[in-house]
Amino acid sequence: MMTLYTLPPAFGLRNPSPFCLKVEMALTHLGLDFEIATEANPQKAPKGKMPWLVDDGIIPDSELILDHLDKKTDGGIFSALAPEEVAVGTAFTRLAEDHLYWMVVASRWLDDE
Template identity: 70%
Template sequence: MALTYLELDFESKTTLELNKAPKGKAPWLEDNGIIADSELILGHLDSKTNGRLLGQLTAEEVAIGTAFTRLAEDHLYWLTVASRWLDDEWFEVVKRDFFSSLPWPLRTIVPLIGRRRMRQTYDLHGLGRHSLEEQQAFLDRDVEALVARLTDHNYIASDRMTIYDFTVASMLASSMDNQPETWVSARMNREQSLRDYIERVQEEVGVYGRK
């Protein structure tokens, strides 16, 4: 979204070989060197374009945008991951879509290893130590905060689109556009204001999370 918004030429590549990633996770940007992590990439792009992403923001926009970005990336993200990887029924979708191309017996072994690591990471985060009912209550509070903000504002930080909308709208789309539905997407898709927000940002930037 940021690259398109800034009208920069780029080539996008997708890989599951995260062992080759600079920090063991995606995304990373190759631009006269390697910049890994979304926030660092956005900071690099802001510097590269003389402040076109962050330079015109008010202190209030930065404060609100940063808070909701943290909610989306560091809390809602992990609930979304758990609703896929740690739900027995939905894990079958993960195995099919991520690992079916592997030769046997790897396509049986690797998903189980990945799931075990995901469960360990979720536990270390802290969310994995709560019951499903408690996790669903946490999700309710995340959703209520987002809905309250977007009921009175067209965008997350103010009434104009900012850099923070790229992150929040993308994360919401990822959490909501799941087939079949997860317990996270089922809850979030009850909120039309969230769907309207995603579509508004995607249409303004011209980048869509689903085909």
């Protein structure tokens, strides 16, 4: 059985990490058998960030995990999309997760109001 390592619940949320929730949602959507293990210290993660998946080996990073799950399920995530749509999706994912994400983090945690 696969094990998804995620952050534990915090701030009244079942999981404070959108990356962990994204992978959990994909695993659930695909109907795959998995268990969740929590790790509060991202420094213990293979790449220092949550989540990671243990399947046939260790897979870090939510995007790499989605690619792994897509291959494992013969296109269960991306096969309905044309290559152009996958490319546009990848671009928006980079924009949201690598750039806009930090603005959301700053407004949530650095702005007292």
